[in-house]
Amino acid sequence: xxxxxxxxxxxxxxxxxxxxxxxxxxxxxxxxxxxxxxxxxxxxxxxxxxxxxxxxxxxxxxxxxxxxxxxxxxxxxxxxxxxxxxxxxxxxxxxxxxxxxxxxxxxxxxxxxxxxxxxxxxxxxxxxxxxxxxxxxxxxxxxxxxxxxxxxxxxxxxxxxxxxxxxxxxxxxxxxxxxxxxxxxxxxxxxxxxxxxxxxxxxxxxxxxxxxxxxxxxxxxxxxxxxxxxxxxxxxxxxxxxxxxxxxxxxxxxxxxxxxxxxxxxxxxxxxxxxxxxxxxxxxxxxxxxxxxxxxxxxxxxxxxxxxxxxxxxxxxxxxxxxxxxxxxxxxxxxxxxxxxxxxxxxxxxxxxxxxxxxxxxxxxxxxxxxxxxxxxxxxxxxxxxxxxxxxxxxxxxxxxxxxxxxxxxxxxxxxxxxxxxxxxxxxxxxxxxxxxxxxxxxxxxxxxxxxxxxxxxxxxxx
Numbered sequence: 478x479x480x481x482x483x484x485x486x487x488x489x490x491x492x493x494x495x496x497x498x499x500x501x502x503x504x505x506x507x508x509x510x511x512x513x514x515x516x517x518x519x520x521x522x523x524x525x526x527x528x529x530x531x532x533x534x535x536x537x538x539x540x541x542x543x544x545x546x547x548x549x550x551x552x553x554x555x556x557x558x559x560x561x562x563x564x565x566x567x568x569x570x571x572x573x574x575x576x577x578x579x580x581x582x583x584x585x586x587x588x589x590x591x592x593x594x595x596x597x598x599x600x601x602x603x604x605x606x607x608x609x610x611x612x613x614x615x616x617x618x619x620x621x622x623x624x625x626x627x628x629x630x631x632x633x634x635x636x637x638x639x640x641x642x643x644x645x646x647x648x649x650x651x652x653x654x655x656x657x658x659x660x661x662x663x664x665x666x667x668x669x670x671x672x673x674x675x676x677x678x679x680x681x682x683x684x685x686x687x688x689x690x691x692x693x694x695x696x697x698x699x700x701x702x703x704x705x706x707x708x709x710x711x712x713x714x715x716x717x718x719x720x721x722x723x724x725x726x727x728x729x730x731x732x733x734x735x736x737x738x739x740x741x742x743x744x745x746x747x748x749x750x751x752x753x754x755x756x757x758x759x760x761x762x763x764x765x766x767x768x769x770x771x772x773x774x775x776x777x778x779x780x781x782x783x784x785x786x787x788x789x790x791x792x793x794x795x796x797x798x799x800x801x802x803x804x805x806x807x808x809x810x811x812x813x814x815x816x817x818x819x820x821x822x823x824x825x826x827x828x829x830x831x832x833x834x835x836x837x838x839x840x841x842x843x844x845x846x847x848x849x850x851x852x853x854x855x856x857x858x859x860x861x862x863x864x865x866x867x868x869x870x871x872x873x874x875x876x877x878x879x880x881x882x883x884x885x886x887x888x889x890x891x892x893x894x895x896x897x898x899x900x901x902x903x904x905x906x907x908x909x910x911x912x913x914x915x916x917x918x919x920x921x922x923x924x925x926x927x928x929x930x931x932x933x934x935x936x937x938x939x940x
Contacts (some may be wrong), residue, residue: 505646506697508869511725512806512851514647514699518606520845521566522559522811522825523779528593529553529570529612529655538575538594549827556599558830563842567600568778568810569593570612570655573634583633587867592642601648608701608778608810609638610652617657619673619705631680632687642820643693652701652729652778653684659705669705677705678718685720696909697872699725700790701776707731709760714767724871724914728768732740733777733812734760737784738794741821746785749793757801765805769850777802779812781822784834792836799844806850811841851893866926866933873910875926880905884927887912895922903928914939 509517530546544550559567576589593609598687600607611617611634617627634651642649658665659673659682668674681702688695702720704713709730719726734757737744780798782791790844802809817823817833822839832838848908875883887896897911916940926933 519565525814566606568608572613639691674716683690703729746787796840796844
């Protein structure tokens, strides 16, 4: 039978290969698009000012950095309290600076990576989604003069992160960078410059490729990328480039909106008029039309309101904003810095699992329960499922039951070859292949998979 398979492989070979992306992945990667994943994530909370805490000019802080900004050591009980209340997602900001060695390997301290994984597992073990990122790594400068050096460093860091978590399920998402920007410059919070945005696109591209090539489930991992400073300003949104037109990319936006109410102090301490709500809808429609309407999902990775002794207004804003974000198919993730005093964002008392402002938390939960709109990706490849084969979002996923040869061939309805893979030594397990969807026009195609244990032929549509 192996001989017959190899004869078929040779006969079917063409010059346009599919890419073998991963094999024998242990975690569960469901047949869900990024839009569907974001919708399912429902409501999120940030573990702020904790694993992302850092001290200027210091290195070798070890595990003590976690509590250096005044928050207690993270516990499983915190995640239990969040889940019990109704939160389904936790964003875990991590600053890697001060926790890795020098060039060329930039090796992350094992104890730090172990601790990060321990915290991630608090959420994963609870059946929650976890977003893991690179946060206050402000050595990531958006200048062409340092681009080569920064790229080498950030890709080495992400190579290690991705390698450690490669077998995790799609309940773990990566976020390339937090708020990359022109630190200290006049355009820092105003969208940056065209040159800075170009450098950021290159960093996102390099990190996404590093993750994709790291093995395991990372070929299909859902990955968040930010605009300059994660701002939703038009100038930053317009210049953002989705790496490789990857269909498992999610745009990260931070929307402390409106600023005068949410962050400015004293600013305004009231919100909730019909005019306020109309302006909110207009702002969120703008983000929705820019991305979601085109099939590109959005996670509002940070938002919230500071404490100004205005709990009633904050409660109204919390419910309305959460519901408005959710209705548009986006995910709201509240920024919690652990500070419950005036000017702070804290909701969860991390010491005992209670809530500083239960009215606001209840409003978040209520708002998150609205019906969600999920736009269809304009370039979606229709899902084909089988006990052995599935096609989803540009990837062929195949369960190989026996060690031996495999042939993956895709042809159009006129029999013209689009893609072919020949491998005489595939091991038993799950394998993922990337279709060259950028070379495929709209229409119907046929997938043929032939192995020593049998053959599968499936028709699918590319939109």
